[in-house]
Amino acid sequence: MMTVPEWTGDVAALRAVQDELAQRVRVKDSFAKPLRTIAGFDVGFEDDGATTRAAAVLLDANTLQLLETQVVRQPTRMPYIPGLLSFRELPALLEALSLLSTEPDLCFIDGHGIAHPRRLGIAAHFGVATDLPTIGVAKKILIGESSTTLHDMRGAFTTLRDKGEQIGWLLRSKVGCLPLAVSPGHRVAMASAPEMTMRFVTTYRLPEPTRLADRLASRRDE
DNA sequence: GCGACAG
């Protein structure tokens, strides 16, 4: 399945691929059994963007103990284009995933799930490409808005909708901080995205999987 | 046409 075609400059072609892949996204729960391991993924850049650096971290879902980390580098293949982020970052992320010794039960991706113009943010795309359960955790909204006010209480969340359709949530993971935009990617129910995310939030704004992957991908480590 | 625009 060609889930990540090469960049030829044809934006319309990639949008067509997105529409096709979006049909394969399954927004429903897949957790009949408790989680054993979870993983976090993020991407950073080096050499003025010439090099793409992807990080993957594997954690014990119950103790949050760090079990494994992987960092890979690839030459950057295409520029950043709002809405087409996944085609730029997915290749490196998939390589990082392949290096993990254990396949995670749930993946947290830095970016949106279905909270995307074509309902195929990087977390949804990642999920369809791997068939693994995924949740998108973004620091900013790409599309959509919330109607009700978000209480300034840890764990509070409100609906994020686009033209009436719910595409995710705004989640106050930490008091005094801007909310996160959380949306299901693949094989995760809309309703469980916020709680699954909060389950791994400790004292920071980002849930541990994403936070740790962030540090590795952004140089602040290694 | 104008503004917005994950990372």
Place this chain on the structure above:
DNA sequence: ATCTTGTCGC
């Protein structure tokens, strides 16, 4: 995303 010092607030 990335380049970066000081500064505000708990």
